[in-house]
Amino acid sequence: MKGLLVHGRYLLADNRVTFAAFLLFLAFVAAAVLGPSLVPYDPLASNTAEALRPPSRAHWFGTDQLGRDLLSRVVVATRLDLAIALAAVALAFSVGTCAGAAAGFYGGWTDRIVGRVIDTIMAFPLFVLAMGIVAALGNTLANIVYATAIINIPFYARLARSEVNVRREMGFVEAARLSGNGGARVLAVHLVPNSLPPMMVQVSLNLGWAILNAAGLSFIGLGVRPPTPEWGIMVAEGAAFIVSGEWWIALFPGAALMLAVFCFNLLGDGLRDLIDPRRRT
Amino acid sequence: MTGTGGPTPLLSVDDLSVEFRTRGGVVRALEHVTFHVGRGETVGVVGESGSGKSVMSFALMGILDAAGRVTSGRVLFGGLDLVRASAPELDRRRGREISMIFQNPRTALNPIRPVGQQIADVLERHAAVPRREVRRRAVEMLARVQVPDPARRYAAYPFELSGGLCQRVMISIALACSPALLIADEPTTGLDVTTQAAVMDLIGELAAETRMATLFITHDLGLAAERCDRIVVMHAGHVVETAPTAELFRAPRHPYTARLIAATPRPGVKLADLAAIPGGLPDLRGALGPCRYSARCERHAPICDGGRLPLVDTGAGHLVACRIPL
Amino acid sequence: MVGRRFAAALPGLMGVVVGTFLLTRALPGDPAAFFAGPSASRQAIEEIRARLGLDRSLVAQFGVYVRDLARLDLGTSLSTGQPVTRDLLARLPASLELTLSGLLLAVGVALPLGVLASTRPGSLVDHACRVLTTAGVSLPIFFTGLVLVYVFYFLLGWAPAPLGRLDAFSSAPPPRSGFYLVDSLAAGDPAVFLASLRQLILPAVTLGLFAMAPIARMTRGGMLGVLGSDFVRTARASGLSRGTVLFTYAFRNAMLPVITTLGMVFSFLLGANVLVEKVFAWPGVGSYALEALIASDYAPVQGFVLTMATLYVLLNLAIDVLYGIVDPRVRIES
Numbered sequence: 001m002k003g004l005l006v007h008g009r010y011l012l013a014d015n016r017v018t019f020a021a022f023l024l025f026l027a028f029v030a031a032a033v034l035g036p037s038l039v040p041y042d043p044l045a046s047n048t049a050e051a052l053r054p055p056s057r058a059h060w061f062g063t064d065q066l067g068r069d070l071l072s073r074v075v076v077a078t079r080l081d082l083a084i085a086l087a088a089v090a091l092a093f094s095v096g097t098c099a100g101a102a103a104g105f106y107g108g109w110t111d112r113i114v115g116r117v118i119d120t121i122m123a124f125p126l127f128v129l130a131m132g133i134v135a136a137l138g139n140t141l142a143n144i145v146y147a148t149a150i151i152n153i154p155f156y157a158r159l160a161r162s163e164v165n166v167r168r169e170m171g172f173v174e175a176a177r178l179s180g181n182g183g184a185r186v187l188a189v190h191l192v193p194n195s196l197p198p199m200m201v202q203v204s205l206n207l208g209w210a211i212l213n214a215a216g217l218s219f220i221g222l223g224v225r226p227p228t229p230e231w232g233i234m235v236a237e238g239a240a241f242i243v244s245g246e247w248w249i250a251l252f253p254g255a256a257l258m259l260a261v262f263c264f265n266l267l268g269d270g271l272r273d274l275i276d277p278r279r280r281t
Numbered sequence: 282m283t284g285t286g287g288p289t290p291l292l293s294v295d296d297l298s299v300e301f302r303t304r305g306g307v308v309r310a311l312e313h314v315t316f317h318v319g320r321g322e323t324v325g326v327v328g329e330s331g332s333g334k335s336v337m338s339f340a341l342m343g344i345l346d347a348a349g350r351v352t353s354g355r356v357l358f359g360g361l362d363l364v365r366a367s368a369p370e371l372d373r374r375r376g377r378e379i380s381m382i383f384q385n386p387r388t389a390l391n392p393i394r395p396v397g398q399q400i401a402d403v404l405e406r407h408a409a410v411p412r413r414e415v416r417r418r419a420v421e422m423l424a425r426v427q428v429p430d431p432a433r434r435y436a437a438y439p440f441e442l443s444g445g446l447c448q449r450v451m452i453s454i455a456l457a458c459s460p461a462l463l464i465a466d467e468p469t470t471g472l473d474v475t476t477q478a479a480v481m482d483l484i485g486e487l488a489a490e491t492r493m494a495t496l497f498i499t500h501d502l503g504l505a506a507e508r509c510d511r512i513v514v515m516h517a518g519h520v521v522e523t524a525p526t527a528e529l530f531r532a533p534r535h536p537y538t539a540r541l542i543a544a545t546p547r548p549g550v551k552l553a554d555l556a557a558i559p560g561g562l563p564d565l566r567g568a569l570g571p572c573r574y575s576a577r578c579e580r581h582a583p584i585c586d587g588g589r590l591p592l593v594d595t596g597a598g599h600l601v602a603c604r605i606p607l
Numbered sequence: 608m609v610g611r612r613f614a615a616a617l618p619g620l621m622g623v624v625v626g627t628f629l630l631t632r633a634l635p636g637d638p639a640a641f642f643a644g645p646s647a648s649r650q651a652i653e654e655i656r657a658r659l660g661l662d663r664s665l666v667a668q669f670g671v672y673v674r675d676l677a678r679l680d681l682g683t684s685l686s687t688g689q690p691v692t693r694d695l696l697a698r699l700p701a702s703l704e705l706t707l708s709g710l711l712l713a714v715g716v717a718l719p720l721g722v723l724a725s726t727r728p729g730s731l732v733d734h735a736c737r738v739l740t741t742a743g744v745s746l747p748i749f750f751t752g753l754v755l756v757y758v759f760y761f762l763l764g765w766a767p768a769p770l771g772r773l774d775a776f777s778s779a780p781p782p783r784s785g786f787y788l789v790d791s792l793a794a795g796d797p798a799v800f801l802a803s804l805r806q807l808i809l810p811a812v813t814l815g816l817f818a819m820a821p822i823a824r825m826t827r828g829g830m831l832g833v834l835g836s837d838f839v840r841t842a843r844a845s846g847l848s849r850g851t852v853l854f855t856y857a858f859r860n861a862m863l864p865v866i867t868t869l870g871m872v873f874s875f876l877l878g879a880n881v882l883v884e885k886v887f888a889w890p891g892v893g894s895y896a897l898e899a900l901i902a903s904d905y906a907p908v909q910g911f912v913l914t915m916a917t918l919y920v921l922l923n924l925a926i927d928v929l930y931g932i933v934d935p936r937v938r939i940e941s
Contacts, residue, residue, distance in 0.1 A: 119622055121626075123623050124916045125915055128878050132627070132912040135900055135905065135909075208744075216748075216878075219885070221901055232747075235749060239886060242753050243760065243768060243769070247761075251757075258747060344843050344844050368849075372849075375843070375845060376844065381844045389837045390838055391860070392860070393933065393934055402851065407846060454841070
């Protein structure tokens with residue numbers, strides 16, 4: 001354990017930007033988990049007397065058109081935004097990895113069918129497809145998650161497929177097979193775990209993109225309904241007030257969004273440098 | 282300096298040192314390299330992989346990697362110090378008076394440009410050939426380097442040609458403006474033996490036609506012996522010995538040269554009887570003594586560690602950098 | 608060659624058609640009620656069901672669907688009462704004008720930036736390029752647009768109000784291409800040209816900033832890779848001019864990965880279009896689909912998805928062809 005800590009500290013010291021991103025990541029997780037209990041105001045409590053106040057000592061991020069405290073809303077929204085992104089990526093990861101790994105391992109018809117489905121999804125501009133899916137399945141939060149998951153599946157499927165393809169002919173797979181392991185077991189126990197490190201890099205990068213996607217969908221009015229605090233819908237609510245100068249209503253949720261995505265992108269880049277330093281740009 | 286009387290050498294490398302800044306430290310790739318090439322001469326530079334031969338040729342042409350720096354010395358060519366020349370001055374000479382051909386001809390050519398066009402680029406740049414003439418001249422060059430069906434091959438891409446043909450194309454690019462000096466960096470490595478001989482013959486013929494000097498860089502001592510008038514032996518960034526070819530083989534004076542000759546395959550000697558050279562090249566990042574061969578030398582003595590090694594003239598153009606020569 | 612590439616695009620088109628079909632017909636619940644809209648009577652729903660053949664087998668429905676598509680019949684919009692095809696065609700030029708301007712801006716800035724950054728590593732330009740690419744991929748485009756509106760409209764007063772393609776005082780030029788910039792010039796009306804240009808700047812910059820990041824990153828990366836290659840070394844050793852080495856030798860080769868990236872850029876752009884149209888009240892196909900979506904008017908949404916997807920397939924085809932033109936290895940070896 002101590003060895004791990006020492007090694008970890010050495011790694012992080014060499015990569016200060018990644019370390020900063022990691023701290024930011026922890027801050028977001030803390031906001032998501034502890035936020036709702038720690039915020040000064042009830043994110044849903046409206047107070048029309050205090051509507052449209054700029055940032056002040058009482059309200060650090062100001063108040064919106066219904067007098068709700070923006071700081072509380074932005075912090076509480078962290079939980080929902082991260083949860084949506086996490087759920088979507090987890091779903092895409094599991095379905096995509098299984099499908100891709102099976103396609104790479106078994107080849108033949110499995111490969112062809114999975115390939116066709118992936119190509120069909122990729123033939124659409126992804127955000128447009130997400131819109132279409134939500135429109136088709138219904139305007140609910142769960143469908144936002146499904147739509148974001150579906151458009152991310154090809155990413156993981158292709159990755160898993162190529163990683164499995166590369167490793168399929170390697171010695172340890174042959175050994176596992178020869179000692180009687182069935183195909184699925186070989187996949188699950190040997191191939192997939194070995195493919196995980198490069199996939200972790202992609203997961204981090206993907207999380208950033210999933211947050212953007214989900215926020216984009218809620219910005220245009222899909223999935224999340226007022227008064228739920230969520231960054232995308234808060235920016236949409238604030239958009240109407242930008243032209244009259246009340247900038248804080250849209251800026252703070254937008255900045256939070258940007259920081260979160262930035263954090264995941266940096267983390268992903270840092271992980272990639274750690275795992276495969278040859279790919280540094 | 283070199284001590285031979287007679288006409289000024291075409292190329293004069295004097296005390297050239299090059300270092301590279303890397304993550305692992307400063308690599309002193311070349312140190313006090315001195316030699317010269319006369320007009321029309323064929324000089325071979327031989328040494329193991331990693332001896333600094335290619336680095337030296339890149340330094341001469343001014344195409345060192347960004348991390349590389351010339352830290353001392355000068356390279357006189359036609360009255361100009363190539364190391365201190367400005368980019369425009371260099372560009373005027375490169376490709377026109379001094380040219381270079383590389384290993385791996387296929388990757389050394391632009392993959393998405395027809396080969397004839399690449400020859401034409403050099404002609405347009407240096408030879409002030411009018412547009413209409415350029416294509417014809419390029420096809421002429423292709424014919425001169427014995428590329429079959431040159432008119433059709435003008436429009437070919439490198440990936441459509443064999444390694445040998447690509448090397449011929451590279452030669453035609455280098456020789457298009459009849460330079461006074463050609464630097465050939467391992468031009469036959471990677472080619473099959475028959476093609477090797479053909480390429481070397483071609484270079485020899487073209488050099489003879491225009492009295493072009495050739496600086497021929499290779500790890501193959503046997504090849505150098507066949508083709509070169511003089512040989513420069515390098516080890517770990519140092520020049521250890523220079524002599525006319527016959528003289529070098531008759532009486533090598535540096536222990537490393539003797540071992541190299543003994544390790545070179547030749548008719549009459551069984552492979553099993555060839556002696557490998559013990560040890561390996563020293564790490565060029567660390568502290569190094571004046572003689573970089575000391576660690577591998579059976580004649581090493583305390584005198585070898587004192588002060589910088591001079592290149593001593595032992596007569597008849599034979600120079601050696603050794604305190605205790607053979 | 609183009610023919611063969613077109614044939615390669617057909618599976619993509621098939622996939623799009625099948626995909627949208629499944630999306631709209633394989634719905635949980637009653638598709639007919641979906642298309643009839645929330646306020647339809649029972650009779651209207653049954654009429655729609657019969658007309659769209661929704662009571663027949665899935666295969667038969669697909670036949671009806673493809674037949675309608677072949678006649679460019681995308682159904683009727685409940686909100687506008689017009690055929691969707693007509694609505695889309697009317698609003699497409701607005702979206703195209705916006706996307707093309709954004710793309711041109713992005714390419715016009717990203718390519719030189721990437722090239723400069725690669726030739727001056729460690730310099731100010733290089734750092735600016737890297738900041739742009741890292742930040743650019745993290746910025747939500749709708750947020751960028753709003754920030755630009757706040758700064759340039761509210762604070763500085765340089766940009767006009769984000770109210771669409773023209774301000775309140777100008778009227779649209781006689782329609783020829785549907786592109787206001789082109790049509791106003793064609794009609795010899797510089798005032799309208801300027802007015803449309805002013806309205807176009809901010810949304811185009813928003814889209815452009817978004818597309819700039821991946822293009823600049825690939826250009827810089829591609830150039831860095833190529834500048835260290837053997838053939839560039841040969842070109843330098845041959846004394847070719849800096850310009851020739853940089854553009855004829857390095858840049859053209861570096862463009863290959865950039866062209867491949869364009870596919871991804873287009874995917875993002877076509878989606879980002881919708882968001883930008885919302886922020887700037889731009890009357891394009893994106894906002895058309897959004898309005899329909901909010902009103903539970905389903906046919907326009909389906910038409911929109913189909914149109915965008917088809918456009919995307921064709922754009923990818925164009926990219927493949929372009930790549931084949933630049934890289935003879937792909938052309939000749941296949």
